Amino acid sequence: xxxxxxxxxxxxxxxxxxxxxxxxxxxxxxxxxxxxxxxxxxxxxxxxxxxxxxxxxxxxxxxxxxxxxxxxxxxxxxxxxxxxxxxxxxxxxxxxxxxxxxxxxxxxxxxxxxxxxxxxxxxxxxxxxxxxxxxxxxxxxxxxxxxxxxxxxxxxxxxxxxxxxxxxxxxxxxxxxxxxxxxxxxxxxxxxxxxxxxxxxxxxxxxxxxxxxxxxxxxxxxxxxxxxxxxxxxxxxxxxxxxxxxxxxxxxxxxxxxxxxxxxxxxxxxxxxxxxxxxxxxxxxxxxxxxxxxxxxxxxxxxxxxxxxxxxxxxxxxxxxxxxxxxxxxxxxxxxxxxxxxxxxxxxxxxxxxxxx
Ligand code: PMP
Numbered sequence: 001x002x003x004x005x006x007x008x009x010x011x012x013x014x015x016x017x018x019x020x021x022x023x024x025x026x027x028x029x030x031x032x033x034x035x036x037x038x039x040x041x042x043x044x045x046x047x048x049x050x051x052x053x054x055x056x057x058x059x060x061x062x063x064x065x066x067x068x069x070x071x072x073x074x075x076x077x078x079x080x081x082x083x084x085x086x087x088x089x090x091x092x093x094x095x096x097x098x099x100x101x102x103x104x105x106x107x108x109x110x111x112x113x114x115x116x117x118x119x120x121x122x123x124x125x126x127x128x129x130x131x132x133x134x135x136x137x138x139x140x141x142x143x144x145x146x147x148x149x150x151x152x153x154x155x156x157x158x159x160x161x162x163x164x165x166x167x168x169x170x171x172x173x174x175x176x177x178x179x180x181x182x183x184x185x186x187x188x189x190x191x192x193x194x195x196x197x198x199x200x201x202x203x204x205x206x207x208x209x210x211x212x213x214x215x216x217x218x219x220x221x222x223x224x225x226x227x228x229x230x231x232x233x234x235x236x237x238x239x240x241x242x243x244x245x246x247x248x249x250x251x252x253x254x255x256x257x258x259x260x261x262x263x264x265x266x267x268x269x270x271x272x273x274x275x276x277x278x279x280x281x282x283x284x285x286x287x288x289x290x291x292x293x294x295x296x297x298x299x300x301x302x303x304x305x306x307x308x309x310x311x312x313x314x315x316x317x318x319x320x321x322x323x324x325x326x327x328x329x330x331x332x333x334x335x336x337x338x339x340x341x342x343x344x345x346x347x348x349x350x351x352x353x354x355x356x357x
């Protein structure tokens with residue numbers, strides 16, 4: 001069996017250590033569980049494991065990025081006590097920043113797209129962020145572009161700091177320093193394939209670099225394959241730019257405009273996954289595994305399934321699940337939204353549920 005060395009989580013020690021008793025909410029960012037897809041992965045000859053980033057306090061992988069960028073800016077003196085944080089984000093980085101700002105005394109302004117889910121909007125408001133909705137598809141030269149709006153607000157707000165997650169090295173560093181080492185530990189060094197979606201590229205770049213270095217150092221001639229899961233409409237995988245129906249990922253602009261946080265050279269190949277397959281996988285994860293995850297998790301797991309089917313017997317595939325399905329009850333789990341966007345679930349998946357029906 002390939003998985004005998006995979007460490008199980010959830011072992012309880014008899015006594016909590018003083019460190020645990022002193023931990024604050026922000027100390028609970030990271031150290032997320034890795035779970036094996038027992039049902040979906042059955043009979044593939046290889047294992048698929050999913051890193052459940054929804055377990056972070058703010059509900060997504062972007063808590064790690066937000067904390068890493070805030071800490072780096074505090075160290076460099078760019079972020080002064082009580083100063084305002086302004087960021088353009090598809091939502092999750094904003095939620096992470098809003099949580100951190102709320103706990104550390106920084107007002108937070110989030111510039112996001114008008115397609116943001118109601119659930120994420122509510123989370124931002126709950127943490128006290130000021131939210132500005134923009135046309136997410138406005139070109140970079142337009143004054144309505146989210147990054148242009150964030151730049152304007154930063155310039156107009158004395159002392160304000162803008163993390164600029166798309167270009168900030170502390171974004172991939174969060175994964176190089178934390179997420180990657182966790183995955184290496186949790187798989188007992190047996191990982192053979194790493195699959196992640198790409199928004200800013202921080203996740204795939206930081207994890208991919210760390211894990212490739214570990215494999216190179218510990219398995220002579222060994223290779224870890226890094227696979228970028230990309231939705232239709234995104235230019236990362238070379239497709240025609242178009243409407244992207246997976247929140248938080250993909251890129252509508254050609255290569256010169258790709259984020260500095262994204263290290264293209266770390267990705268061995270891209271898999272472009274149709275929206276029907278993405279959302280069918282989201283529903284399979286719930287039905288077969290009991291995991292309520294977001295669309296970018298469905299995207300990564302759909303790609304991981306393709307990878308595992310073709311990989312040598314005994315491969316260990318790890319996919320990142322960036323956030324929870326509860327952020328998307330009004331979208332991924334709403335049959336009206338799915339129908340309006342032309343998304344058809346595979347016939348063997350039960351109809352999308354709507355709590356109002
Ligand atoms: N999934 C979701 C839901 C996200 O919000 C993001 C970040 N925008 C990603 C995936 C991609 O992560 P990264 O920015 O590290 O590439």
